[in-house]
Amino acid sequence: MTYCLGISLDAGLVMMSDSRTNAGVDHVAQFQKMRVWEQPGERAIILLSAGNLAITQAVVSHLEDKVRLPKAEAAARKKQGTLLTCPGMTVAAQLVGDAVRKVYDRDAERLKQQGSDFVASFLLAGQIKGGPMRLFMVYSAGNFIEASSDTNFLQIGETKYGKPILDRVVNPLTPLPEAVKCALVSVDSTMRSNLSVGCPIDVAVIRTDECRISWRRRYAETDPYWGNLRRQWGDGVKTIFGQLDDPDLSDGK
Amino acid sequence: MTYCLGISLDAGLVMMSDSRTNAGVDHVAQFQKMRVWEQPGERAIILLSAGNLAITQAVVSHLEDKVRLPKAEAAARKKQGTLLTCPGMTVAAQLVGDAVRKVYDRDAERLKQQGSDFVASFLLAGQIKGGPMRLFMVYSAGNFIEASSDTNFLQIGETKYGKPILDRVVNPLTPLPEAVKCALVSVDSTMRSNLSVGCPIDVAVIRTDECRISWRRRYAETDPYWGNLRRQWGDGVKTIFGQLDDPDLSDGK
Structure with missing residues (x-):
């Protein structure tokens, strides 16, 4: 399994995946x-993938082969272009969807x-200069949905264990550091309850209008910040839980 | 969907279901x-159900019809008996499994x-005088597994959202009131993230060796304790989260 998360904020994008x-x-x-x-400065696009590894690798190969094509061939394809030349994020999502459909036609x-x-399934997010920052989920049928201000995070893979903290904390006004922290707490809960999600955890941030990877970090199991966060969170949850009033079980049935 | 939870503790059993x-x-x-x-005093058995409502109701009807049979017929069946006469909890789990198989044969x-x-799927738990307290999960094939001291809670239905808090808090030594509290926090997280799980929440406790329903409560949406618990927990989680160190996003990529 896998756990990938994309959060779209006024301040930028947070993208996270396990390994x-x-x-x-x-x-x-x-x-x-x-x-x-x-x-950098012109576009930054991030793709996260979940599902059958042969399929997701084949999809990425299609996308990367396109980018690597010699110029003459690329010109012939320039209607849509590649992830490095396409005019906007909607076309980028279509390119990913098209690649999924090619692999489907070959392998399904x-x-x-x-x-x-x-x-x-895939989370695709980024910004191309002059356009807005966007976050999409691309399905195995090659179609896609977009995050909105009402639903400003999208998850793929093993999504449920880590959703409650996101539901409680994240909204479009959440600052980027807090959103990264929430993503790390969310994946911590997932890893504790499900063995199929594991370290290292990749996190990347694209700040609004920077059109580049503003910050990127790989958290290993031994990372001091990550370790400290997990311990603080676990202790904190137990403390809060301990402070809640117990129900009175003496009051009959 | 549904969320049902059974917790087996040294002090007794906690059983919870949504509605x-x-x-x-x-x-x-x-x-x-x-x-x-x-x-009361001789046996207490609780059954929780998840899945297709026509199937689970048919299973319960089979079990209840058996209990209601006139004595003469019942005597003929007394090899296994009914949930009110069977000699132990393993036989009780077999009776539930047999009922599931009857419905399968008719409807599948x-x-x-x-x-x-x-x-x-079903959670079956209870105690019959002279025997140990036990907690089983009965599958749609009519077979079953039992909780142990290593895995002392079992869930059916929409299980994932509410599992992290159980993983962090519950063990066989947990006192009964704390386990009831944990069950309520667990279902709260589930209800917040999934619309298909909802109030009222039924909770029952069987204290070890009492062989009766020691305590039972139905928590409506408007229940003051339940409302207070949900608010305290939500506020507490946000407070703890806010106190965690933010990651430093200024340290390059």
């Missing part, structure tokens, strides 16, 4: 699920023959 | 998911024809 993949408990591996396409039937579903 | 059922968002209803079979093929899976 564990598993195909059964005896086949657990570490893969980075965060990919970045960046021309064979996967079905072997009893596997075509499972993949 | 919302839905078949699509325009067909939301309220059904109690907690059933009790009790002969028809459900499949209509594209529906046979989805149902």
Whole structure:
């Protein structure tokens, strides 16, 4: 499994992903699920992926092959361009959706023959100069939805354990450091309750209108800040819980 | 959906269920998911159910019909007995499993024809005089597992949102009032993140060796203790979160 989170704030974007993949408990591996396409000052785009690793890697390969094409070929394709040349974030989401559909056309039937579903989902976010900052979720059908001020965070993978703290804390006015902190608490809760989500945790921030990766950090299990945060949070939750009034069980049934 | 929780402690059992059922968002209803079979001082058995309401109601009907049979017929069946006469909790779990299989034999093929899976799960717990207190999860196949000192709580339905607080707080030595409190915090987190789980919340406690329902309470949305607990917990979580050190986003990428 996987846990990826994107938060869209007035101040910018926070994108987070874990690094564990598993195909059964005896086949657990570490893969980075965060990919970045960046021309600092002009555009910064981040893609997070969940689902079947063969599918998500194939989708990313399609997107990267396009970027790497020689100029002549690229010109012929310039209607949409690539993630490094497309004119806006909606087209970027379409490019990801198109790549998902290419992989579907190649692999879905064979996967079905072997009893596997075509499972993949993506969070795509970023900003291209002159346009707004945007956050999308791209489905395995290649279609997508966008975050809004009412629903300003999107999750893929193992989403439920870490959702309550986001529901309580995050809104569009949340400052970036607090949103990063909330993302780390959210993934901590997920890791405690589900073995299939694991360190290191990649976090990236794109500040509004900077059109570049403003900040990026990989939190290992041994990271002092991350370790301290997890301990403080665990102790704090227990303290608060201990302070809540107990129900009175002596008052009959 | 549904959220049901059973906690097995040295001091006794805590059983909790919500009351919302839905078949699509325009067909939301309220059904109690907690059933009790009790002969105070001799036995107390609680069954919680999740899944397809037609299936879980049919299972309960089978179990109750057995209890209601005239004595002569009952005698003929006394090998296993009923939930009010069976000699131990393992047999009680088998009785529930047998009832599930009867409903499967009657309905599963028809459900499949209509594209529906046979989805149902149960938490069964209690104590019969002379035997130990036990907590089981009965699957839709009619087989079951039992809680242990390592895994002393079991959940069915919408289980993930409310699991982190249980993972942090509950162990076999937890006192009963604290476990009831934890169950209420757990269902609060679930209700905040998932509309398909809703009030009223039924909670029952069986103290070890009392072999009766020691305490039972239905928490409505407007219950003062429950409302206060939810507010205290929400405020406390936000306070603790606010006290955590923010990450330093000025330290480059």
